Amino acid sequence: MTTTTTPLLPTRVDADRLLSNLERLRAIGATPEGGVTRRAFSREDVKGQEFVAGLMREAGLDVRVDAAANLVGTRQGRGGTGAPLVLGSHLDTVPGGGAYDGAYGVLAAVEVAHTLHESGTVLDRPLCVMAFSNEEGTTGTPAMFGSRAVAGCLEPGELDLVVTGQDRALAQVLDAAGGDSRCVDDVRRAPGSVAAYLELHIEQGPVLIGSGTDIGIVEGISGRLTAEVTVQGQANHAGTTPMADRHDALLAAARLTVAVPSLTGPGGVVRVATVGDCQVSPGAWNVVPGRARVIVDLRDMSEDNLRAGLDRLRAMGQEAGSATGTTVDVTEVQRVSPTPCDPGRRATVRRVADALGLSSVTLPSGAGHDAQWMARVAPTGMIFVPSEDGASHVPYEHTAPADLVRGAGVLLGCTLLEGMTT
Ligand code: GLV
Ligand code: MN
Ligand code: MN
Numbered sequence: 001m002t003t004t005t006t007p008l009l010p011t012r013v014d015a016d017r018l019l020s021n022l023e024r025l026r027a028i029g030a031t032p033e034g035g036v037t038r039r040a041f042s043r044e045d046v047k048g049q050e051f052v053a054g055l056m057r058e059a060g061l062d063v064r065v066d067a068a069a070n071l072v073g074t075r076q077g078r079g080g081t082g083a084p085l086v087l088g089s090h091l092d093t094v095p096g097g098g099a100y101d102g103a104y105g106v107l108a109a110v111e112v113a114h115t116l117h118e119s120g121t122v123l124d125r126p127l128c129v130m131a132f133s134n135e136e137g138t139t140g141t142p143a144m145f146g147s148r149a150v151a152g153c154l155e156p157g158e159l160d161l162v163v164t165g166q167d168r169a170l171a172q173v174l175d176a177a178g179g180d181s182r183c184v185d186d187v188r189r190a191p192g193s194v195a196a197y198l199e200l201h202i203e204q205g206p207v208l209i210g211s212g213t214d215i216g217i218v219e220g221i222s223g224r225l226t227a228e229v230t231v232q233g234q235a236n237h238a239g240t241t242p243m244a245d246r247h248d249a250l251l252a253a254a255r256l257t258v259a260v261p262s263l264t265g266p267g268g269v270v271r272v273a274t275v276g277d278c279q280v281s282p283g284a285w286n287v288v289p290g291r292a293r294v295i296v297d298l299r300d301m302s303e304d305n306l307r308a309g310l311d312r313l314r315a316m317g318q319e320a321g322s323a324t325g326t327t328v329d330v331t332e333v334q335r336v337s338p339t340p341c342d343p344g345r346r347a348t349v350r351r352v353a354d355a356l357g358l359s360s361v362t363l364p365s366g367a368g369h370d371a372q373w374m375a376r377v378a379p380t381g382m383i384f385v386p387s388e389d390g391a392s393h394v395p396y397e398h399t400a401p402a403d404l405v406r407g408a409g410v411l412l413g414c415t416l417l418e419g420m421t422t
Contacts, residue, residue, distance in 0.1 A: 012115065012409075012412075013108075013111050013112065013115050013405065013408045013409055013412050014111065014114070014115065014118075015401075015405040015408075017111060017114070018107060018108060018111040018404065018405065018408055019401050019404065019405070021055055021107050021110070021111070022099060022100070022103065022104065022107055022404070023099075024051065025048060025051060025052065025091075025099070025103050025107065026099035026103075028044055028047050028048045028051060029042075029044035029045075029047075029048065029093065031096055031395060033096065033395040034395045034396065035093075035096045035097055035098055035099070035394065035395025035396070035397070036093050036097055036098060036099050036103075036395075037093060037095050037096055037097065038091065038092050038093045039092060039093070039094075039095060039136075039138060039139055039165065040092040040133060040134035040135075040136060040137070040138070040139055040145070041069070041092075041133070041134065041139070041163060041166070041173045041174065041176075041177045042165070042166075045091065045092050045177070046177050046178070048091045048092075048103075049065070049069075049071050049091055049131060049177075049178070052071060052091060052106060052107070052110065052131055053065075053071055053073075055107070055110050055114075056071070056073035056110055056113070056129060058114065059073070059110050059111075059113040059114035059117050059129075060075060060113065060114070060116075060117035061073030061074060061075050061110075061113055061117075061129060062074045062075075065178040065179065066149075066179070066187050067149075067179050067180040067181075067182075067183045067184045067186055067187050068133055068145060068146045068149035068150070068174070068179055068184050068187045069133040069134075069145075069146065069174055069177045069178050069179030070130055070131065070132050070133050070146040070147075070149070070150070070187070071091070071130065071131040072128060072129070072130050073110070073113065073128070073129040073130075074126055074127070074128050074129075075113055075116065075117070075123075075126065075127040075128075076122075076126055077122065077123045077124050077125040077126045077127065077419070078122050078123065078124050079124050079125060079421065081126065082124075082125055082126065082195070082421075083125065083192070083193055083194055083195040084125055084126040084127060084128045084194060084195060085123070085125050085126070085127050085128070085194075085195050085196050085198070085415065085418050085419050086127075086128045086129075086130055086194050086196070086197045086198075086374065086378065087105075087109035087112060087113075087127070087128070087129050087130070087197075087198050087199070087200075087411065087415065088105065088106065088109060088128075088129060088130035088131065088132055088147075088197070088199060088370060088374070089102045089103075089104070089105025089106045089109070089131070089132070089135075089199050089200070089201060089369075089370060090102035090103075090105075090106065090131060090132045090133075090134075090135030090136070090146070090370060091103055091106055091131045092133070092134055092135055092136050093136065094136050094138050094393045095138060096394070096395055097136075097392075097393050097394070097395070097397065098391075098392060098393070098394060098395060098396070098397025098398070099397065100202045100387075100392075100397055100398075100399055100404075101201075101202060101204065101392050101393065101397060102135055102136075102201070104200065104201065104202055104385075104399070104404060104407075105199050105200045105201050106129070106131045108200050108404075108407060108408040108411050109129040109200070109411065110129055111408055111412075112129075112408065112411050112412045112415050113127060113129055115412060116415075121416075123415070123416075123419030123420065124419060124420045124421040125195050125418075125419050125420075125421065127415065127419060130146075130150075132144070132145075132146030132147045132150075132370045133145050133146035133174075133177070133179070134146060135147070135369075135370055137334070138164075139163050139164045139165060139166075140161060140162060140163060140164035141158060141161045141163055141170050142155060142158060142333065142334045143226075143334065143336075143368065144336070144368070144370055144372070144373055145158075145170075146187075146370070147370035147371075147372075147373035147374055148373050149184050149185075149187040149188065150187055150188065150189050150373065150374065150377065151188070151189075151373040151374065151376040151377055152185075152188035152189075152376075153373060153376070154184060154185075155334075158170060159171040159174070159181050159184070189377045189378075190377065191376065191377050191378075192377075192378075193377065194374070194377050194378035195378065195379075195418065196342075196345055196378055196379050196380070196381070196418045197371060197374035197375070197377075197378040197379070197380045197381075198345065198380070198381050198382070198383070198411065198414055198415070198418065199369055199370065199371045199374075199380075199381075199382045199383070200382075200383045200384075200385070200407050200408070200410070200411045201365075201367075201369060201382060201383070201384060201385075202384065202385055202386075202387045202392060202397070202399050203216055203363075203365075203384040203385065203386060203387045203390070204366070204367045204387050204390070204391075204392030204393070204397075205366055205367070205387065205390045205392075206387075206389075206390030207361070207363050207390075208361070208363075208384060208385070208386035208387070209386040209387060209388060209389070209390060210390070211361065212359075213359045213360060213361045213386070214353070214358040214359045214360065214385075214386075214403070214406055215349070215353045215358050215359070215360040215361075215383060215384065215385065215406070215407065215410055216360070216361060216362075216363050216383065216384030216385070217346050217349045217350055217353070217360055217361070217362045217363070217381075217383070217384075218341050218346075218362075218363065218364070218365050218371075218381070218382035218383070218384060219340065219341055219346065219362050219363065219364055220301060220338060220339060220340040220341055220364050220365070221338065221339045221341070221364070221365040221367075221368065221369055221371060221372050221382070222271065222299045222300060222301055222338060222364060222365060222366050222367070222368070223299065223300055223301065223302070223303055223306055223335070223336055223337050223338035223339075224297065224298065224299050224306075224334070224335070224336045224368050225297075225298040225299075225306040225307075225309065225310055225332060225334070225335045225336075226295060226296070226297055226298075226332075226333045226334045226335075227295070227296045227298070227310060227313055227330055227331060227332055227333060228293065228294075228295055228296075228330075228331050228333050229253065229256060229293065229294045229295075229296060229313070229317060229328060229329070229330050229331075230291070230292075230293050230328075230329045230331070231249040231250075231252045231253050231291065231292040231293070231320075231321070231326050231327070231328050231329075232249065232290075232291060232326060232327045232329075233246075233247035233248055233249030233250075233251075233252065233288075233289060233290050233291065233292070233324065233325070233326040233327075234246075234247035234288070234290055235281075235282055235287050235288055235289065235290030235291075236287070236288045236290075237286070237287070237288070238285070238286040238287055238288055239286065241288055246288050246324075246325070247288075247290075247324065247325040247326050248288050248289055248324055248326070249280070249281075249289045249290055249291050249292040249324075249326050250280050250289035250292045251289075251324045251326075252292065252320040252321055252323070252324040252326040252328055253278060253280075253292035253293075253294045253320075255319075255320040255323060255324065256275075256294065256313075256316055256317060256320045256328070257275045257278070257294060259316045259319075259320070260273050260274070260275050260296060260313075260316075261273060263298065263309050263312055263313065269300075269305050269308040269309045269312060270298045270299065270300040270305050270306060270308075270309040271299055271300045271301070271305075271366070272298075272299045272366070273296065273297070273298050273299075273309065274296070274297045275294050275295065275296055275297075276295060276297060277294065277295040278292065278293070278294045278295075279292065279293045279294075280292050281293075295333070296313060298310070298313075299366060300338070301338045301364060302338065303335075303337055303338060306335065310330070310332060313330050314330045317329070317330045336368055336372055337372070339371070339372040339375045339380075340375075341371070341375070341380055341381050341382055342375070342379035342380050342381060344379055345379055345380060345381025345414075345418070346362070346381055348381060348414050348417050348418060349381055349383050349410065349414055351417070352410050352413035352414050352417065353410055355413065356406070356409055356410065356413065358406060358410065363384070365382065365384070367392070369382065381414070383407060383410050383411060383414070384407075385399055385403045385404065385406065385407035386399060386400070386403050387399055388400065
């Protein structure tokens with residue numbers, strides 16, 4: 001058995017168990033390309049949650065699924081029912097995603113709990129391990145459902161939205177996945193009722209691997225604005241409609257898509273901008289497209305910049321509309337504020353990394369995380385480990401086993417520090 005020691009107590013995570021659990025979870029929703037598809041609330045997602053619930057029980061945790069379909073495992077602390085230390089991340093994936101985004105943070109947290117259980121270590125505080133539901137938001141309803149429910153930030157009417165691929169409202173899908181749509185508001189935690197929230201995650205970017213650094217201490221998480229652009233044109237015969245008489249919706253969407261990178265870089269307003277989803281209707285080779293819909297993702301550490309990006313996107317939509325004789329409508333779908341991590345939790349991560357002899361660097365997170373919502377109820381910290389090739393949301397997402405084990409060792413050390421009241 002390979003082990004990693006923390007300097008704070010003679011306690012080690014079981015590296016083999018952690019790595020083998022990651023492989024077992026990877027098999028649930030495995031794709032032929034070597035990736036994983038566990039879209040939120042799908043059969044695979046529920047199966048993944050059941051598998052992890054079993055691991056939580058083996059780790060000595062009391063397990064339940066809350067009304068927002070978050071999986072919650074709890075270990076009592078010495079002080080009874082005080083504010084818990086929460087460790088978490090998510091189990092759902094993007095379509096054709098990797099095995100580590102989210103899953104690593106949850107399984108490492110379960111491993112930390114298992115290590116405490118085996119060694120008979122009792123923290124002063126209760127410890128909660130949480131796998132938040134629908135972090136990715138790739139099924140037509142807003143992302144980070146479970147952590148937003150905990151933060152009390154669900155959106156009005158959200159439960160009535162239809163879940164892509166299931167053709168049912170989110171409320172029904174949630175109930176089928178073990179949640180309870182009638183009382184999602186009960187999941188809300190008051191600010192201050194959680195002692196601290198820690199999330200371990202793969203970096204999903206190139207900084208740590210490029211600099212040969214073991215551990216990332218996240219200083220803050222990029223904000224995100226998602227906008228839906230709908231173009232209304234006029235469908236007509238592709239062979240008979242003169243070019244001058246067309247109202248081609250896809251052409252407008254394409255003009256806008258080509259212009260989106262100009263929102264970034266010199267003269268731009270946001271750090272990165274992406275069009276990652278496009279639908280065309282009626283979607284036939286011999287019909288001029290009558291409707292098109294693209295989703296635009298803007299990321300920046302400044303909320304003002306995100307708003308400015310949306311304004312520019314609207315202006316670009318007008319331009320694309322007048323150039324093509326179509327009507328372009330730009331609607332904000334979701335805005336997640338940029339979130340700084342708590343200085344105290346950052347200091348904890350640095351202290352543990354130093355004590356373990358690991359190199360560390362402070363860096364921002366370009367990707368979004370449940371930590372953004374948990375930061376509204378608790379002092380929050382995030383730990384990153386290197387991502388090979390800086391790749392994520394792809395089947396070849398990979399982190400070296402030694403890095404996965406190091407990160408779990410850091411999470412264990414942070415848990416021991418944060419779990420004690422003095
Ligand atoms: C979360 O996965 C994101 O897209 O940032
Ligand atoms: Mn992701
Ligand atoms: Mn993630």
